[in-house]
Amino acid sequence: MILLCHEYDRIVSVSNSLDGSAVAIRSKQPSEALFEIAQKYPEELVIWYHVSQQGNLNFEAFDSIFHHKKIMASFHPTENYLLDAIGYVDQSPFIKLPKNVTYPTFQMSSLVGGIHASVLNCNPFKNSDASFDYFLNSLAKQFMRVGLFCYSEPRLLLENRNTTNSKSNFYDLFRFTRQHYKTRWVFLLFFNLLVYEKRLKMLPFLYSFLFNRRFQQDDVLDSVAVKSNRSSSSEQTIDVIIPTIGRKKYLYDVLKDLSAQTHLPVNVIIVEQNPLPDSSSELDYLTSEPWPFHIDHTFTHQAGACNARNIALSKVTSEWVFLNDDDNRFENNLLVDILSKISQYGIKVATTSYLQPFEEKKIKVVHQSSIFGSGNSFLNKSILEKVKFDSRFEFGYGEDNNFGLQMKIEGYDVIYFPDPSIIHLKAPNGGFRVSFYKQWDNEEIKPLPSPTIMLLKDLHYTKHQILGYKFIYFFKRWKSNFFKINPIVHFQKFNKNWKSSYYWMNVIKREL
Structure with missing residues (x-):
């Protein structure tokens, strides 16, 4: 195991965990150092941590956390690097992170984390961003889609120490959106910020188009074999x-x-x-x-x-x-x-x-x-x-x-x-073959979207994700009636439908 200690974008030390001996590297930035370490030690797990966490790494848990080679894990006890506004862009469950359990996400932290060298050696582009946190989030976002298992993992630390965190800004957020999502999401991010937060982020919006999209081929990790060290029963009933x-x-x-x-x-x-x-x-x-x-x-x-x-x-x-x-x-x-x-x-x-x-x-x-x-x-x-x-x-x-x-x-x-x-087969005579009355069926103003979909969003998604969903849902419904209704009438009707859905969501939410 190779340990990389850093102070955000400055390397403090690189050492071998077996004997504590120093590892000589030429790289000046932590992101570059990871690739150099991986080339020198292709069969090793590479761990990074902020200098504030010296003596706080939970080495006994590492074998269980990184139980096969296609795992990337990191942790910060209180914060995420990307701004909360990433929820306007990403509707996945990988945004709202509980900090007390192992949780799947591409949102990585430079505070502490690890990845196997064999995965780093599969990266054909060797992107080494100036910001270590941006690099880690970008790497996880690219490779999660093609089979790297990425987690927020509290077991990496012995205790949750108070520490600051490298935080992104709107330039980073727009760049991240441009490099890891379809181009339309850059525009949607811009208008969501304008509509919901009254923020006109024209310069970050334009800045994002200086960068190209990052994309990994589906087979990029095929050479990395998976064999978990976790035991399983022989019977498997x-x-x-x-x-x-x-x-x-x-x-x-x-x-x-x-x-x-x-x-x-x-x-x-x-x-x-x-x-x-x-x-x-x-x-x-x-x-x-x-x-x-x-x-x-x-x-x-x-x-x-x-x-x-x-x-x-x-x-x-x-x-x-x-x-x-x-x-x-x-x-x-x-x-x-x-x-x-x-x-x-x-x-x-x-x-x-x-x-x-x-x-x-x-x-x-x-x-x-x-x-x-x-x-x-x-x-x-x-x-x-x-x-x-x-x-x-x-x-x-x-x-x-x-x-x-x-x-x-x-x-x-x-x-x-x-x-x-x-x-x-989706049998044609299947599904709900008996009519079931819902509490809102006789309402003059129909709840849209379905109150149960609204409940799902309320239980598991962030405020920004819900607002981003609302923005997209508005235009999807308008598109289906584009030639039938003018935008002002549609906006008024949409708000009534949304409020009705939110009302009934709260009604069924109390039905425990």
Whole structure:
């Protein structure tokens, strides 16, 4: 392990952690020094820290934190380098950072952090920005998309010492937006600042166009092998949960696919819903046919995917659980392959490619996912003690992502695997086949966006992200009515819809 001590943009010392001996380097800036160190020590972990943190590094946790080579982690206990206005640009869950858990983000800090030399040696451009913090954020933003796992990691330090932080300005923010997002986001940042903060940032806006976009090829990290040092059980037992409503034929095909698995599930937990009071189960084949696993079947008149999934999750007994859907199809290697990858990457949550039969797979890189799917994901049973599907999202939108974000807040990252994949048939007779009354259905002014989407934003996103979403949503709705309504009328109607959504969001927010 090589240790780089710095005072922001000045190198204080470079040493070998084994014997404390000094490492000679030519570089004058920390960002340049990282690449020089990586070339000299291609199999070493490189740690950077501010001089104020001498004696405060938690060396005992490093082996657990950097449990495979494709991990970059850093930490600052109170601040982030990028201005909060980055939320106008970035709508991902990687912006609002809890500081008490391991949390996925590209927002890196120069206070303390680390990266494996083999990753640095894959960078074909060797960008070495004058600001060390800008460099670290840029590196993480580029490589997170192509498979580098980036985290805010409080375990890097023994204690949270009071310290200052290198902070970006609007020139840095506009430059960062220009170099790491599509060009339209530079304009959106400019107008969001003007509309919401009455800031006219013309010079930073123009300054950003002096820089070109930074972009890494999807295969840039392919040479870096992943093998987590985290131990995993040899049995890797797994249960499957399936909520279903009126899809007898499709569910049968799912059970047949599960029966053909080379690694069979222990239990398949089915929660069948039918809200009609005199109805009964239609799944006769659950008992009339032999199955190579135990089937736990619950029939309920209470409809709702959140309720059904929570019932099923409460019955899980195996080490792992597959959140399945009743109109999926998959190959017989699905379970064995996904459990192998979970062990390889040392993770607790995995999600797969989930396309309809006619869709083309475009995302082909293993990476930290910003979304979560309740029909194509796998998680460790231990997580179920801390999270569940929120009934406030029942019959609305966003329950999947809320569940995934609950896990992130508890310190569990969601990793996407392009293979093996699951096909989602999206059965035409599926979904909500019974009309469900919502509290706002009879309102003269309809809440837009959906109050449950507003609730998701309120629970998990920053103020700037919500305002940025509002700005984009305004123009998307206007675009669909561009020739039908003038902008002033649209603005007035939009504000009424938004306020209605916000009102009903607060109503359902109190329904705990």
